[in-house]
Structures are given as structure tokens and as C-alpha cells.
Amino acid sequence: MSTQTDDRALLRSLGIQKPIIQAPMAGVTTPALAAAVSNAGALGSLGVAAMNAENARKAIHQTRELTAKPFNINVFCHRPATADAAVERAWLEWLAPVFEQYGATPPQTLSEIYTSFVVDKSMQAMLLEEKPAVVSFHFGLPPDAVIAELKHAGMRLLASATNLDEAAAAVEAGVDAIVAQGIEAGGHRGVFDTTTRDDRLGTFALTRLLASEFDVPVIAAGGIMDGAGIAAALALGAQAAQLGTAFVACPETAIDEGYRSALLGDAARHTAFTAAISGRLARSIVNRFTTLGEDPKAPRTPSYPITYDAGKALNAAAKAKGEFGYGAQWAGQAAALARALPAAELVAQLERETRERIERLQSVWG
Numbered sequence: 349m350s351t352q353t354d355d356r357a358l359l360r361s362l363g364i365q366k367p368i369i370q371a372p373m374a375g376v377t378t379p380a381l382a383a384a385v386s387n388a389g390a391l392g393s394l395g396v397a398a399m400n401a402e403n404a405r406k407a408i409h410q411t412r413e414l415t416a417k418p419f420n421i422n423v424f425c426h427r428p429a430t431a432d433a434a435v436e437r438a439w440l441e442w443l444a445p446v447f448e449q450y451g452a453t454p455p456q457t458l459s460e461i462y463t464s465f466v467v468d469k470s471m472q473a474m475l476l477e478e479k480p481a482v483v484s485f486h487f488g489l490p491p492d493a494v495i496a497e498l499k500h501a502g503m504r505l506l507a508s509a510t511n512l513d514e515a516a517a518a519v520e521a522g523v524d525a526i527v528a529q530g531i532e533a534g535g536h537r538g539v540f541d542t543t544t545r546d547d548r549l550g551t552f553a554l555t556r557l558l559a560s561e562f563d564v565p566v567i568a569a570g571g572i573m574d575g576a577g578i579a580a581a582l583a584l585g586a587q588a589a590q591l592g593t594a595f596v597a598c599p600e601t602a603i604d605e606g607y608r609s610a611l612l613g614d615a616a617r618h619t620a621f622t623a624a625i626s627g628r629l630a631r632s633i634v635n636r637f638t639t640l641g642e643d644p645k646a647p648r649t650p651s652y653p654i655t656y657d658a659g660k661a662l663n664a665a666a667k668a669k670g671e672f673g674y675g676a677q678w679a680g681q682a683a684a685l686a687r688a689l690p691a692a693e694l695v696a697q698l699e700r701e702t703r704e705r706i707e708r709l710q711s712v713w714g
């Protein structure tokens with residue numbers, strides 16, 4: 349049982365004023381977004397998982413030019429990909445007719461388009477040099493020695509967990525807080541080992557379980573779009589909420605017009621998990637790619653992120669012909685509540701809504 353008594357410990361340790369963390373979103377977040385969020389008193393994040401160390405360093409420098417406040421750098425700790433030429437060939441053959449519809453041919457071969465942080469020595473060295481205030485892990489944890497070095501250099505560490513066992517491993521490894529990622533969450537589901545059973549816990553149950561079990565602060569993530577959601581997360585015992593989808597439509601992100609109009613239109617009322625885009629389960633707005641992945645004749649996807657190489661090529665081919673439905677339009681279950689506000693305004697609005705919701709509850713129940 350948790351002995352946690354200080355509900356503001358996390359905010360103090362991260363150097364932020366508001367219990368709001370803008371989720372790191374590889375390919376979506378930008379220095380402008382992270383800086384705007386941090387300048388507004390919440391925690392901005394940059395997802396650098398798909399970058400090499402040099403580009404990640406540049407993104408950190410660009411962010412530092414825009415803010416003196418703390419921000420979070422997020423890396424992926426998945427098991428490195430296992431290449432399998434036969435599986436990859438079968439996957440490309442299956443996608444070939446779809447490429448053809450857009451006047452394109454699939455790539456001849458596929459590659460592991462980015463390296464897991466677990467084995468990425470240059471990314472590890474870069475972080476030790478740059479020392480961002482906060483570093484967060486998704487899909488697992490780096491080796492103990494790397495965690496020890498990052499901590500020794502003064503960085504605060506966060507790790508996502510989808511169940512009690514993953515959270516226990518993160519706590520044991522010495523992270524400062526756990527991101528409780530519920531099944532509602534947009535983007536990749538952060539399970540550590542994709543071969544084990546997944547109980548698909550919702551944010552509500554997971555947050556409560558982790559807050560009751562562990563002394564380290566818990567950050568709730570998944571399906572939280574507004575102040576009512578943040579207030580609910582705090583009531584469950586989380587010390588902050590991490591919001592991804594809520595920030596996707598901010599003008600500071602790097603999304604294309606197809607993703608933006610899907611998120612702000614009726615399409616956002618339907619999300620689904622698919623592994624067809626990247627090779628790992630991720631929640632997206634239902635689009636042509638998620639529908640394709642539901643075909644019972646679909647062959648096994650190549651290892652993550654090798655599948656993503658094909659997915660990105662197909663999206664580029666379709667986009668060249670004006671079709672946006674093959675994009676990785678990651679979004680959580682409450683995507684239909686998305687708002688297209690500048691990030692600083694969104695943070696201010698979220699804070700106002702959270703306070704209003706808490707006051708309303710106090711006036712009824714206090």
C-alpha cells in the first residue's frame with residue numbers, strides 16, 4: 349500500500365506549476381509545442397524516438413531557445429526488431445495492390461527505421477551531455493546502468509506502464525514517477541513484452557491500482573481531454589495527467605491537413621487499435637489503414653518498427669495522390685473532444701476547467 353502523503357511532490361520534482369503533462373508524441377511534437385506548454389507552467393515533451401541522436405540534440409537546442417523551463421525528452425525502449433525476410437516479403441506482396449491504386453510500387457525491402465534506446469549508445473551519450481530536466485521511457489526500460497547514469501546526471505525519469513507488473517519493474521529500476529497508460533490512450537500501447545497476456549486495463553482502474561500500490565507519484569494517461577478528466581485523474585490519486593490527443597490539433601504540432609481534419613471532424617468519433625501501420629498495437633482514428641489491417645486475410649506483420657517502413661511508404665504514395673487515409677492518425681478514445689487551440693491557451697483552459705470542476709464538486713459534496 350502506498351504511503352504517499354504529498355500530493356504536490358511530482359510537480360515540485362519536475363519544476364512545474366500545473367498538474368498537466370503534454371504527452372511526448374514522436375512525429376507530432378515540435379520544439380514550439382513543448383516550449384509553449386512548458387512556458388505555460390505545465391510540462392512540455394518532445395518525442396524523439398524516431399530521430400537519431402544528432403537530430404534529437406538539435407530539437408533539444410531548438411526547444412531551449414524557446415524556453416528556459418524544464419521539458420521532457422521521450423525515448424522508446426522496445427526490444428530491437430527481428431528481421432525476417434519471408435515475413436517482410438509476404439507483407440509487401442499483400443500491400444502491393446494498395447500501392448498500385450496510387451500508382452506506386454512497394455519498397456523492395458524494409459528496414460528497422462529507428463533504433464531502440466536500449467541499444468542506442470549515441471542517444472544515451474547525447475542525453476548525458478544535454479541533460480534535459482526530464483526523460484521518459486515507453487515500451488519498457490533501458491538497462492540499469494543507463495538509468496543510474498541518467499539519474500546521477502540529475503535527470504528526472506518517468507516510465508509508462510500498462511499494468512502492476514510493469515509499474516513494479518519501473519519502480520524497482522528507480523524511476524521517479526509512473527505514467528499509467530490506460531487502454532483508452534492514443535498512439536502506441538506501451539506494453540513491455542508483447543508476447544505476454546494484456547489485461548487491457550482502463551485508465552480509471554490502472555491509475556487507482558498504481559496509486560494504491562506504489563509510493564512513487566502516478567501520472568494518469570489515456571482518454572483525458574479536458575479539465576473534468578484531469579480532475580478525475582487527481583481524484584483517483586494521480587499527481588498529474590498526461591494528455592496526448594488533446595494537444596494534437598494545436599497549431600504548433602507537425603501534423604498534416606488530413607490528420608487535422610480527421611481529428612476535428614466526425615471521423616474522431618471512432619478509434620481502433622491496429623498493428624498494420626507500425627507492427628505494434630497503436631490506437632488511431634479509424635481510417636483506410638486501420639480498416640485494411642482488419643482484413644482477415646492480412647498476413648503477419650513484420651517486427652516493429654520494420655512494418656512502419658512499409659506503412660510510411662504507403663502513406664507517402666497515397667498522400668502524393670491526395671489520399672490521407674493511410675496516415676498514422678493516432679488518437680485516444682475521447683478524440684472527439686479535441687480542440688484546435690494554441691498550446692498556451694489550451695494549458696490555461698485546461699487549468700481553468702480543472703479548478704471549476706473541483707469547485708463544483710466541492711459545492712455539491714464539500
Ligand SMILES: Cc1cc2nc3c(=O)[nH]c(=O)nc-3n(C[C@H](O)[C@H](O)[C@H](O)COP(=O)(O)O)c2cc1C
Pocket residue numbers: 371372373374376395396397422485486508529532533534535536569570571572590591592593594596677678679680681682
Ligand atoms: C499522436 C500520438 C503520438 C504518441 N507518441 C508517443 C511517443 O512518442 N511516446 C510516448 O511515450 N507516448 C506516445 N503516445 C502516447 C501518449 O504518451 C499517451 O499515452 C496518450 O496520448 C494518452 O492518451 P490520449 O491520447 O487519449 O491523451 C502518443 C500518443 C499520440 C496520440
